[in-house]
Amino acid sequence: MQIAVVFHSGYGHTAKLAEAVAQGVRQSPGSKALLIDVGQPFDWEQLSASDAMIFGCPTYMGGPSSVFKKFMEDSSSRWMKQEWADKIAAGFTNSASQSGDKLNTLVSMAVFAAQHSMIWVSLGLLPGNNASKASPNDLNRLGSFLGAMAQSNADQPAELAPPEADLLTASKLGLRVATIAQRLSPKAA
Ligand SMILES: Cc1cc2nc3c(=O)[nH]c(=O)nc-3n(C[C@H](O)[C@H](O)[C@H](O)COP(=O)(O)O)c2cc1C
Numbered sequence: 600m601q602i603a604v605v606f607h608s609g610y611g612h613t614a615k616l617a618e619a620v621a622q623g624v625r626q627s628p629g630s631k632a633l634l635i636d637v638g639q640p641f642d643w644e645q646l647s648a649s650d651a652m653i654f655g656c657p658t659y660m661g662g663p664s665s666v667f668k669k670f671m672e673d674s675s676s677r678w679m680k681q682e683w684a685d686k687i688a689a690g691f692t693n694s695a696s697q698s699g700d701k702l703n704t705l706v707s708m709a710v711f712a713a714q715h716s717m718i719w720v721s722l723g724l725l726p727g728n729n730a731s732k733a734s735p736n737d738l739n740r741l742g743s744f745l746g747a748m749a750q751s752n753a754d755q756p757a758e759l760a761p762p763e764a765d766l767l768t769a770s771k772l773g774l775r776v777a778t779i780a781q782r783l784s785p786k787a788a
Pocket of ligand 1: 607608609610611612613614657658659660661662693694695696697698699700751753
């Protein structure tokens with residue numbers, strides 16, 4: 600299984616999450632992660648050859664960063680051919696505020712995946728950090744379902760943010776996508 604982690608990061612925080620997602624993918628035996636930074640030139644054929652795609656970008660002005668949005672629009676020639684139909688898709692995002700309107704970014708990614716006739720995989724973790732004995736160190740501390748959310752304090756560099764809990768949450772998404780991609784693969788039948 601080749602799982603592409605297709606991401607943009609302006610200042611490095613979301614790139615750290617992408618690496619964490621890739622680590623999760625690698626925990627699934629037989630799966631390899633292909634990190635694709637859409638802010639750099641990349642090979643579309645290599646991307647299309649992937650069994651699954653996990654999209655990631657920061658939330659800028661309440662939605663996907665413009666670099667990631669450009670990737671979405673540039674994929675339209677692939678969309679015309681429905682080249683990615685029936686591949687697994689999932690998403691993650693990161694922003695400075697606890698909410699920061701991150702959900703809108705994940706919704707955009709899910710709609711994008713649907714336009715490509717892809718199969719959206721949710722985060723698959725119960726919400727953490729939402730009870731009196733819960734903690735900000737919990738997995739899924741921001742309580743997302745549609746994909747993985749992370750929060751990076753605005754005054755901290757990528758060496759310090761997002762925190763470990765968010766990186767671990769992102770790695771769980773990578774592992775889940777790789778596991779489901781294996782299960783649904785015609786190669787597994
Ligand atoms: C142009 C711009 C718009 C932003 N808009 C939001 C926003 O809507 N909500 C939010 O919580 N943070 C917002 N932020 C903060 C970023 O999401 C945050 O710094 C994030 O960690 C950046 O990720 P990156 O280092 O991968 O680029 C914005 C930052 C920039 C530069």
